[in-house]
Amino acid sequence: MTVAEHQAHPGQKVLTPGTMNNYIKNVEYAVRGRIAIRAEEIRDELDAGKKFPFERVVNCNIGNPQQLNQKPITFFRQVASLCENPDLLSDDKAPLVSQLYPSDAIARAKQLLKDIGPSIGVPAIRRTVAKFLEQRDDSVPANMNHIFLTQGASSGVQTMLSMLTQSSDTGIMIPIPQYPLYSATLSLVGATAVPYYLDEQQQWGLDVNQLTQTVTEARKNGTDVRALAIINPGNPTGQCLTKANLTDILTFCYDQQLVLLADEVYQTNIYTQARPFISFRKALLDHPIEHVKNHVELVSFHSISKGMVGECGRRGGYFECINLNQDILDQIYKMASVSLCPNIHGQILVDLMCHPPQENDPSYPIYHKEVSGIYESLKRRAQKLEAAFNAMEGVSCQPAQGSMYLFPTITLPKKAIQHAEQLGLAADAYYSEQMLEATGVCVVPGSGFGQVDGTYHFRSTFLPEEHLFDAFCSNIEAFHASFLKKYQD
């Protein structure tokens, strides 16, 4: 709308879909799309006494463990609660408080409050992260000045994608299927998504030849491809890459002059011994080719929201930069200042995640029991769900190597596809909607993540409580059989 048009219509809205930021308008974000909204409605209707063919809504759509009743890690919350109420740390309260809190939680809270001090700068927490990286990767110490604390990994990814975008020709390689934060943020900053495909037949593996083809073609078409985003372990696909693959990818980044954005938030969600998590940081520091090691610009993201920590609601994370230009680090610092610091609670949880209770600490037995309890249960749930999917006609599901998701492919009958088309829906969106209405199970259709044309998928977490699994797996099986029957050719 032009200025003249504006002024010609006093009393009309200024801010409308016609006048708003087009980049924002173009953002698509399926994880909380119409199926998720319908699931909320059904929950309210169930509460209000309406009858459905099921008793409860099961949220397999959102990767927030605590939203699915996963109990927070006791030690983390004890320390956080003491930091919140420093009065509890005064000497006169000690006789009572020592009956409520273990001594190591009290000591850690005192240390953190001293470290955080009156100031908001948290060098001590960045130091903890640096030490964690050194130990995790059995490597040289990380540089704490190249670590930035964030409100979760998402805000870090958004900062870096924005930093990289110079014009609408700027291209960022993103996996398909992908967690839609990437496509949504690229829409928002007006950059070009350069999709590369994960190979479902190779357990959602990543093929460097295909990456080379993709970048070459995009550059031929005038796209200024600058970075490669990799989610490892994968979301929604759950694969975990081998060290050989990581090494090749880094060589590719060097050859093609690409910044590597490594989203490693699922690094402790690993379910097979054959595929341990190896960080891109380790693969870079161990890289056999010296100039790759010394040159490839790597930004790796981590978060308190995933793993056994699962503290999505606290919004905490960090990213570490290797081989980045100092001026760029200064620019990141400036932007962090404009947005002010990330919330202190998220930062405290980052510290605790990176430095949990150690053997012989009073809290270690409970901490260890909680973490391994969650881990073993997640592993069992992953296997149970994978088996259930693979037992369904026309459904094939790759093994859960990592993360919190399965992404089965479904062969849908032609009639179902046509019917969905008539409704203006992607066929897997229609399938997922029908699943929700029939079973109360809420998943996210594959079309929200991207997939090879003509294939259909959905993403399901395996986060619902374990005691619900048998019931909802058999509900899905029954729904699937009746769906196939209804639309059989």
Place this chain on the structure above:
Amino acid sequence: MTVAEHQAHPGQKVLTPGTMNNYIKNVEYAVRGRIAIRAEEIRDELDAGKKFPFERVVNCNIGNPQQLNQKPITFFRQVASLCENPDLLSDDKAPLVSQLYPSDAIARAKQLLKDIGPSIGVPAIRRTVAKFLEQRDDSVPANMNHIFLTQGASSGVQTMLSMLTQSSDTGIMIPIPQYPLYSATLSLVGATAVPYYLDEQQQWGLDVNQLTQTVTEARKNGTDVRALAIINPGNPTGQCLTKANLTDILTFCYDQQLVLLADEVYQTNIYTQARPFISFRKALLDHPIEHVKNHVELVSFHSISKGMVGECGRRGGYFECINLNQDILDQIYKMASVSLCPNIHGQILVDLMCHPPQENDPSYPIYHKEVSGIYESLKRRAQKLEAAFNAMEGVSCQPAQGSMYLFPTITLPKKAIQHAEQLGLAADAYYSEQMLEATGVCVVPGSGFGQVDGTYHFRSTFLPEEHLFDAFCSNIEAFHASFLKKYQD
């Protein structure tokens, strides 16, 4: 850098000042600029035993009360700490916990945990905000579905400025002087700042005739002016607008088809009875002209960081929308989903700020004592600093009506201005640097906020602890006299 240039230089950095997002590069943000960084250096040098003509750095540059040792409100932290560690709320812990926490804090934490539930949606907290707005403005109930919880006011302002920006022709009116969040965000989203000037001689008042001239001229020049941003009470200027002024501004917004962005984070920082805080919401709902009341699109921002709450580190706030298009509200919801929810702690603090202990609650006496203690002290400190500035030669300071800042004008000797020019510095930046080196007092030069050409100012908070005031005021006075003497004409 083009694709060809990229590929011609393997091993060079991909991400450099030459290739990065220009909008980000152009962002300027003085509040944490070079003087603030120098202040940190001096603090470290003092700690390391280096001698300066002062004993401590006094941070008058940052509006974070707790960073300046303001004690958090006890009740708020008690409730937050219980929410963090729900184990404390179990029956078996009650005998101990009831000796550490008052009964209303325990009851409130239980209520909040029930309201927040396993889900991240926080309708209950938005309901608390809606009720707070109704009571504050003695008005019709606010619509909780038009309230968005945020990670502080800054992120809300960024969302709305981004939403409003359609192209580089999009214009947003911002005050000069202004808190640089506005100019920085407009740089970032690539919109045009349309500055209007606050009138220092009228106690930094806002003149609607001048607004009309400004918008008319900008539109003549092709700028698509869409919104007016007002900070009330002012930052850095501390003025508090009258209801008559608010009413006129709303009429102006209707006539000129402008969305009104009302930054009201200092609404409880009010120091003169003659100028009580009146919200734009109230002025709109009470507006004598029916079509103004029914049409002007108002977005008002609030925060837990200011007032007597001062919880900057928790990152919590909200904005309320009135008269906004439903499609736009849906778009805001979508963007909130992409960035995931604001952290739970910030949201809990918003609830507590909007619904603090009431008379007869067990925590009321302490709550009341803490809040009025902070308030009365802030008022005394504001008056003391204002008097100190006005006693200095060539310095004139408007009265502190509201907020946490004074913004005195300083008449600088020509020689000082020339000397600063030779150093490539704004004259008030040079003055502020010299003040820091001589006294340890860190302020922000007026050039960081914008000012009438040829005038010089600095912004000083009055947040340092009260017992430091006499010493640092006399240090500033001595520095000022010697600065004038050194550069006298």
